[in-house]
Amino acid sequence: MYTLNTLSLILVLLCHQSALATADLVPRASSLIDGCTVLNDPSTPSDTLIASCLAPDGSTKVSSLDLNNCLGNNNGNLVCGNHFSSTCGNLFFEAGTSIVQGVCKAKNQSIVNTMIDISNCVGNNAGIVVCKN
Numbered sequence: 001m002y003t004l005n006t007l008s009l010i011l012v013l014l015c016h017q018s019a020l021a022t023a024d025l026v027p028r029a030s031s032l033i034d035g036c037t038v039l040n041d042p043s044t045p046s047d048t049l050i051a052s053c054l055a056p057d058g059s060t061k062v063s064s065l066d067l068n069n070c071l072g073n074n075n076g077n078l079v080c081g082n083h084f085s086s087t088c089g090n091l092f093f094e095a096g097t098s099i100v101q102g103v104c105k106a107k108n109q110s111i112v113n114t115m116i117d118i119s120n121c122v123g124n125n126a127g128i129v130v131c132k133n
C-alpha cells in the first residue's frame with residue numbers, strides 16, 4: 001500500500017513537471033490579440049489590420065480594421081488613440097505577434113522609429129477585430 005502511494009505521488013510529480021515544461025514552449029499571451037491572429041504580410045506596410053478571430057460559436061472569421069481609429073501619435077510614439085496617419089506611417093506587422101513597427105513625427109519634427117504592442121488597443125468582438133478605445 002505504501003509503495004503504491006509512493007508510486008502515485010512520483011507519477012503525479014512527473015506529469016506536473018512535463019506539463020510545466022510544455023507550458024514554457026507556448027508563446028506568451030501578451031503576444032496575441034484576444035483570440036485573433038494577425039494575417040498581414042510582414043513585408044508590406046499597411047494602415048489596415050487583417051486578422052482571423054475566434055467567434056463564440058468556435059468558428060474563425062477574417063476581418064479588417066482601419067488602425068487610424070485605434071492608434072495615435074504621442075510625441076513620436078505610437079499609442080492607443082486615433083488619427084496616427086496624419087503624423088505616422090510605414091506600419092509593418094511582425095508575423096505571428098501583435099507587435100507593429102512604424103515611423104512617427106515627434107513634436108520637434110524629427111522622424112522617430114517606434115513600435116507598439118497593439119493587443120492593448122485592439123480586441124475581439126464576437127469574431128470581429130475592433131478598436132478597444
Ligand SMILES: *[C@@H]1O[C@H](CO)[C@@H](O)[C@H](O)[C@H]1NC(C)=O
Nearest residue numbers: 075076106107108109110112
Ligand atoms: C526630437 O524628439 C525625439 C522624441 O522626444 C527625440 O528622440 C530626438 O532626439 C529629438 N531630436 C532632436 C534633434 O532634438
